[in-house]
Amino acid sequence: GAVVSQHPSWVICKSGTSVKIECRSLDFQATTMFWYRQFPKQSLMLMATSNEGSKATYEQGVEKDKFLINHASLTLSTLTVTSAHPEDSSFYICSSRGSYNSPLHFGNGTRLTVT
C-alpha cells in the first residue's frame, strides 16, 4: 500500500541551528501535505497545509519564518525548523494525500530535541 517516509525519525540539535525534516510519498503523488506538531501527552496540532507548487498556508500562531515548508514536488515536502530553541522540541508528523477523496497517509514522525 501507499507509504509515506519521514526522515529523520529523531534528531538532537543545538540551540540556534536549523533542522530539516523530509516527508516523501513513496508510491503516490502527494497533492496536499499537512504538517503537525505534538507535545508530550497532547494532541496533534496542525501547523500548516501545503499544496504542491504553492506556498504553504500556516495556522494562526505558527511562525512561517521559523517553520519553513517547501512542497516543490509531488513526492517531497520538507519542514525546516530555523534557529531552533529548546521550546521547539516536539514530535513532528507529516501527512499527505493525493486528491481530496484519497486516503490520508502519515509519516512515522520525527522527534526533535533541541539542547
Add this chain to the structure above:
Amino acid sequence: AQKVTQAQTEISVVEKEDVTLDCVYETRDTTYYLFWYKQPPSGELVFLIRRNSFDEQNEISGRYSWNFQKSTSSFNFTITASQVVDSAVYFCALLGGATNKLIFGTGTLLAVQP
C-alpha cells in the same frame, strides 16, 4: 469553525471488558470525513477507519465497531473484549470539505490492564 471533542482523557479497563470512546464534532461543512487513529507509545499513527458524512451506516471490523450519528454529531468507537495490546492513545479527527484541514481531538488514553 471545526472542532473535535473527546471528553474522555483517560480510560482504564480490565482485559476482556468492552469500552467505548466518545467523539463529538462540529463543522459547518456539509461534506466531511471522520477518522479514528491509534497512537501507540512508539508514536506512529495507525489508521483505523474513515467515514464520510453521507454514510451513516455503522461499521464493524473484528473487535472494533463505530457508531456514526449525524443527529448528535457523534462518531463513537467501541472495542469489544479489550486486550492489553489495545492500550494506546486514540484520536478522532475531522476533515472538512471546504476547509481542507484535518483537525484532531485531544485524544483518549486507553489503558487495558491484564
